[in-house]
Amino acid sequence: MKALVLLADGCEEVEALTVVDVLRRGGVSVTTATLGADRLVRGAHGIEFRADALFPADVGTEPDWDLVALPGGMGCMRALRASEPVKAFLRAMDGAGKFVAAVCASPAALGAAGVLAGRRYCCYPGIEAEIDGGTYVPDTALVRDGRVITGTGPGTAMTFALALVEALEGRGRRGEVAAGLLHGTDAHLGKHRHFPIVGTLGFILSPDRKKVLMVHRTYRSDDENLGKYNGVGGHLERGESIADCMMREIREETGLTVDSMSLRGTICWSDFGPDKEEWLGFVFLVDAFHGEPYRDNEEGTLSWQPIDAIGNLPMWKGDSLFLPFIFDADPRPFHAYMRYEGDDPAEWHYTRESK
16 A cells, blocks of 8 residues: 655644654555655744655656545645645545545645535634535544545544554554554553444345345455455444444445434444454444445445345354344344354353343
């Protein structure tokens, strides 16, 4: 994977250099390019450093990168926002389905390029007044809407940079980099607290209630779900409720808008997947929606599968244990624990709520 970090005089040094450093720790090939007349960049706080290249003279404007990232700083943002080659490049990257990221003041450059239209974003508080298009999300460090990633400022630069590692190299690699940086470590206790990944999993019924929309995960070679069929879902973002998360994931992954859904249960997955992750999942059944589903998304193809036959699809072995609870007539939510050893569920127990 390769990333381009666009710079200009007046950039926030912490944001610019943290992104470069953390991406390189994650194995990403990073090129820095400045809009200046030479490669010397003068930061907002008097720190000077040299970029690798000039933009666009040395790197061109074709979307030949996996990610472009813009650090903040008012001088940097204004230069990026005023540059027609930069705005055209951002539009080209977005149109090509590449990751586009900005932190602090620089989401304003994304807005000027039209990249934020119809998307959620965050930025340094107050900058939203200068941003056209998009929906501002306050009181959060990071927002990822599809392939657009935005952050808030110098104090959240590490969180922002790690999110870029995750986008390009996967959650496992992000975890390795974060651990090496002691990011999230409770130094006083000398250990990591138990912070499971909170996420959602949704099963969307067809109008006749005989089929369910499934994703066949075939597009990413680093996908821990490669080759398997899954429902729709993902991890909770800051500033969201669980219901918000489920509806956003469905909108992003399928193009559908939820009209009605119900919580069918919760599952604590332990030692799940090759990275032995801990998950707390909220499982929903969607029984009404509007819109037409995509044919595919960035993970794989979408298809309607008969409910009575989904157990025959290639799936995680543990899915067969809880899938009957999703579609049965019992209205009581279930609450389950499932521990994996490799690809096999080694421990499983559940309860259903009392009437």
